[in-house]
Amino acid sequence: MALILLVLFGGGAYSYFRSQQSAEPDATDRAFADVATGECVRTGLDPASGWTGTAPDAVACGAAPDAPWRVIATESGGHVERCMGTDAAVAWNRQSDAGIVSICLERRFTEGECVIGTAPQQGSLLDVTPITDDAVFATTVGCSDTAPEGRAVLQVLAQVTGAEECPAQTQVRYLFSERGRTLCLTSA
Numbered sequence: 001m002a003l004i005l006l007v008l009f010g011g012g013a014y015s016y017f018r019s020q021q022s023a024e025p026d027a028t029d030r031a032f033a034d035v036a037t038g039e040c041v042r043t044g045l046d047p048a049s050g051w052t053g054t055a056p057d058a059v060a061c062g063a064a065p066d067a068p069w070r071v072i073a074t075e076s077g078g079h080v081e082r083c084m085g086t087d088a089a090v091a092w093n094r095q096s097d098a099g100i101v102s103i104c105l106e107r108r109f110t111e112g113e114c115v116i117g118t119a120p121q122q123g124s125l126l127d128v129t130p131i132t133d134d135a136v137f138a139t140t141v142g143c144s145d146t147a148p149e150g151r152a153v154l155q156v157l158a159q160v161t162g163a164e165e166c167p168a169q170t171q172v173r174y175l176f177s178e179r180g181r182t183l184c185l186t187s188a
Contacts, residue, residue: 025098031055032094032101035074040067041105043092047116047139047148051092056103065110068140073104080104106179109156114143114188119152120171127173143188154185 025033032055035041040061044052059067072089073080076099083091083104093102109115116139118128147153157167159181166173166184174183 023097026096028055029094029096029098029101031057032092032103033076034058035071035103037071037073039071040108041069041071041103042067043069045090045139055094056092061108068108068110069105070108071103072106075102075104076100078102109159109183111156111158114141114145114153114155115139115185116141116147116151117154117174117185118172119147119150120154120187125170125173127175129175129177153188155188157184157186159183 035056035058038061039058042053042057042059046052057067058071061067061070069090073083075081078100079093080091080102083089083102089104089106091102091104093100118126120126141147141153143153143155145153154172157170160166161181164182166182169186170184171187172185174185176183
């Protein structure tokens with residue numbers, strides 16, 4: 001009888017210990033939890049497979065031109081509400097036994113780089129309001145790459161704020177109204 005009790009309670013204690021151990025955050029969980037609003041993140045985004053990194057590599061934005069994502073919100077224990085808006089923010093979520101951490105990222109664009117976006121219309125200026133979680137738009141590509149059907153490779157001319165005007169050769173303007181910015185693009 002004592003042996004049966006030892007096996008039952010010992011097995012239960014071991015299961016409890018293992019469940020508590022698996023709830024401890026690992027290095028990836030800690031990397032997500034340590035990201036702060038306003039920092040920038042080094043990672044890529046592939047429209048077909050998602051984030052190219054396994055964990056965010058957070059750095060100060062000014063010193064990191066190779067960090068194309070700026071953190072605009074974070075949430076522990078759920079999904080970031082800020083990423084549910086209409087301003088092309090992209091969520092990167094981490095769910096594990098330790099819980100859920102969500103970071104909301106906005107794309108930082110650099111003049112001269114190329115992205116995949118809405119194909120321009122011949123002879124007219126096209127205004128586009130980007131949608132949330134549009135991974136295709138946020139993807140940097142080579143300026144001579146081929147875009148998926150219905151899209152185009154566009155080159156960033158400028159990013160303007162307020163009443164500033166886009167350059168004359170602009171064919172597509174992405175309007176980030178929540179951020180008060182406009183991204184000016186032309187065919188690559």
